[in-house]
Amino acid sequence: MSEQKVHDLAHGRSGDKGDVCNVGLVAWDDEGFDRLRRHLTEERVKEHFGSLVQGEVRRYEMPHIRALNFVMQGALDGGGTRSLRSDHLGKTMYAWLLRMPVPADD
Amino acid sequence: MKTVRLGAGMAFWGDNIRAAVELVERGQIDYLCCDHLAELTMSILGKQRAKDPSRGYTRDVLDLMRAVLPTATEKGIKIVTNAGGANPRSCGEAVAAIARELGVTVKIAVVTGDDILHRIDDLMDAGVPFANMETGRPLADVRERLTHANVYTGAEGIVEALEAGADVVICGRVTDVALYIGPLVHELGWAPDDWHRIGIAAAAAHAAECGGQATGGLLDGGWRDIEGMEAMGYPIAEVSEDGSVVITKPDGTGGAVTVATVSEQMVYEIHDPGTYLTADVTGDFTQITLTEVGEDRVELGGVTGREAPEMLKVNIGYRAGFVGEVQFTYTWPDAYDKAQRGLEFLRERLKRADFQFDDDRVEYIGINSMFGDRIPEPVDADLDEIVVRYAARCQSASEAAKIFTQSVPLYNNGPAGVAGIGTRPPLKELYALWPCLIPRELITQEVELMEVAGE
Numbered sequence: 259m260s261e262q263k264v265h266d267l268a269h270g271r272s273g274d275k276g277d278v279c280n281v282g283l284v285a286w287d288d289e290g291f292d293r294l295r296r297h298l299t300e301e302r303v304k305e306h307f308g309s310l311v312q313g314e315v316r317r318y319e320m321p322h323i324r325a326l327n328f329v330m331q332g333a334l335d336g337g338g339t340r341s342l343r344s345d346h347l348g349k350t351m352y353a354w355l356l357r358m359p360v361p362a363d364d
Numbered sequence: 365m366k367t368v369r370l371g372a373g374m375a376f377w378g379d380n381i382r383a384a385v386e387l388v389e390r391g392q393i394d395y396l397c398c399d400h401l402a403e404l405t406m407s408i409l410g411k412q413r414a415k416d417p418s419r420g421y422t423r424d425v426l427d428l429m430r431a432v433l434p435t436a437t438e439k440g441i442k443i444v445t446n447a448g449g450a451n452p453r454s455c456g457e458a459v460a461a462i463a464r465e466l467g468v469t470v471k472i473a474v475v476t477g478d479d480i481l482h483r484i485d486d487l488m489d490a491g492v493p494f495a496n497m498e499t500g501r502p503l504a505d506v507r508e509r510l511t512h513a514n515v516y517t518g519a520e521g522i523v524e525a526l527e528a529g530a531d532v533v534i535c536g537r538v539t540d541v542a543l544y545i546g547p548l549v550h551e552l553g554w555a556p557d558d559w560h561r562i563g564i565a566a567a568a569a570h571a572a573e574c575g576g577q578a579t580g581g582l583l584d585g586g587w588r589d590i591e592g593m594e595a596m597g598y599p600i601a602e603v604s605e606d607g608s609v610v611i612t613k614p615d616g617t618g619g620a621v622t623v624a625t626v627s628e629q630m631v632y633e634i635h636d637p638g639t640y641l642t643a644d645v646t647g648d649f650t651q652i653t654l655t656e657v658g659e660d661r662v663e664l665g666g667v668t669g670r671e672a673p674e675m676l677k678v679n680i681g682y683r684a685g686f687v688g689e690v691q692f693t694y695t696w697p698d699a700y701d702k703a704q705r706g707l708e709f710l711r712e713r714l715k716r717a718d719f720q721f722d723d724d725r726v727e728y729i730g731i732n733s734m735f736g737d738r739i740p741e742p743v744d745a746d747l748d749e750i751v752v753r754y755a756a757r758c759q760s761a762s763e764a765a766k767i768f769t770q771s772v773p774l775y776n777n778g779p780a781g782v783a784g785i786g787t788r789p790p791l792k793e794l795y796a797l798w799p800c801l802i803p804r805e806l807i808t809q810e811v812e813l814m815e816v817a818g819e
Binding site for chain 2: 269283316320
C-alpha cells in the first residue's frame with residue numbers, strides 16, 4: 259500500500275477545554291483503524307503538531323466506533339478565552355491531523 | 365416500558381431558536397433541554413451582572429420562551445435550561461413576566477448554589493486552595509481580578525425542581541449534561557447513584573448537548589451529503605427505562621443522524637473516554653457502540669459509569685488584559701514581500717510609540733492563519749493577494765489601541781497595493797479561566813418556585 263494521509267483513512271473533529279485541545283479521529287473501516295493505531299503514536303502526533311502543541315499528547319481509544327482521541331496539552335496559546343490565534347477554539351486542529359502522512363505499510 | 369424524549373433546544377448563547385420551536389411543535393418531545401453556556405460565557409455574564417444587578421443571564425432565553433412557552437405548556441413539554449448564567453433568579457423573573465404577558469399558567473423553578481464568588485474568601489480561609497489545575501498556582505495570583513466563580517453543579521437541583529412540579533427549570537452553571545440527566549432521573553426513577561444508568565444518561569446527553577453538531581453540523585466525514593444545513597433539525601435523545609438510547613431528530617428537518625454524525629460528536633471535547641468527569645457520574649464511553657436502526661435513528665450502547673468524582677470543577681474567570689488587532693491586505697505584484705515590509709513598518713512604528721505587550725502573533729490569512737509555522741512560507745511570486753493579521757496581548761486598553769493607530773500610516777507611507785485596514789476595531793478585553801476544584805460537600809443547590817397563573 260502506498261503512502262496515504264490520515265484523511266484517506268478517517269474523519270475527525272476537534273475542540274477546546276481551557277488550553278487543552280482534543281482531536282477525535284473516526285476511521286472509516288477496521289483496516290484503516292488498525293493502521294492509524296499502529297502509526298499515530300503519541301510521539302509522532304506531537305511531532306506533527308510541532309509548535310502548535312506545547313505540552314504532552316495522550317491517545318485514547320474507542321474501538322467499537324473505530325475512534326482515536328488525542329488530548330493535547332498547551333495547544334491553544336493559553337486557552338480559548340485569551341488565545342491570539344484566529345482559531346482560538348481549536349476547531350480546525352483536526353484538519354492538521356488529517357494531513358499527517360501515514361507511511362506505506364510495514 | 366417507559367421512554368423519555370429529550371430535545372436539544374439550544375446549543376450555545378445566541379443559537380437560533382428555530383430548532384427549538386421545531387422540536388416543541390413536531391418533535392414529540394417530553395423535555396426541551398437548552399444549553400446556553402460555554403466556558404467564556406460566564407465571564408461576560410458576570411461582568412453584565414456587576415454593571416446591572418438585574419442582568420447576567422443569557423437574554424436569548426427571552427425570545428426562546430416567547431416562542432415555545434404557549435405550545436410547550438399546552439403539550440406538557442418541560443423546559444430545562446442553564447440560561448440563568450450568573451443570575452438565575454433574575455432570569456426566572458424575566459421568564460415569569462413573559463408567561464404573564466402570554467397568559468400561560470406555568471410553574472418556574474430557579475436552581476441556585478453554583479455561584480461561589482461571594483464565598484471565595486471564606487472558602488480560601490477554610491482551606492480550599494483553588495489551585496490552578498494546569499499550572500499549580502494559587503488563586504491569590506488573580507484574586508483581585510475575578511469576574512465570576514461558578515461550580516459545575518449536577519442534576520440534583522433539577523430533579524428536586526421537577527419533583528416539585530416545575531414546568532420550567534432555570535439554572536446557573538450546572539453542567540451541560542445535568543440538563544438531561546435531571547429529567548431522566550426524575551422520569552425513569554433511576555437512582556442518582558445507579559452509576560451504570562447515570563453513565564448512560566451522560567452519554568446520551570453528550571450526544572445531544574451540542575445541537576446541530578450531532579445532526580450533520582461541523583461534519584467532516586461526508587459533509588457534502590448533508591442536506592438542509594440552513595434548517596438543521598436538532599437532536600432528540602430517546603432514552604428508555606432499560607437504558608437503551610436512540611439519537612434521532614424531528615422528521616422533515618435538515619441534517620442527518622448517522623453513525624458518522626454521532627461518532628464525531630462523541631469524540632468532541634472529551635478527554636479520556638474512560639473517565640468522562642461530570643458532577644453526576646464518571647462516565648465510561650470506551651466501549652461505546654453506534655448502530656443505525658432506521659432513517660435518522662442511531663442506537664447508542666455499550667456505555668457505563670462509575671461513582672461521581674468527590675471534587676467538582678470550578679469555572680473561575682479573571683480579567684487578563686486586552687487584545688489589539690489589525691488586518692491589512694497587499695495585492696500582486698510582490699504581495700508577500702510587501703506584506704513583510706508592511707509588518708516591519710508596523711512593528712517599528714509600535715516600538716517608537718513605546719508599545720508594551722506581553723505576546724504577539726502574525727498570521728497570513730489564506731495561508732497560515734490556522735497552522736502557523738507548520739505551513740511553509742509562500743514562495744509564489746505571483747500571489748494574487750495576502751492578508752496580514754497582527755494581534756497582541758497587552759495589559760491595558762491604551763496599549764492595545766496603539767496597534768490600530770500605528771497601522772493607519774501604512775496607507776500613506778508604506779508600500780503600494782495595500783487596502784482593507786478599515787475602521788478602528790473594538791478592543792477586546794480578555795478573560796482567562798482559572799480551572800480548579802472544590803470538594804462537593806461544600807456545595808448545596810437550592811430550588812425556589814415561582815407560579816404564574818394564566819387566564
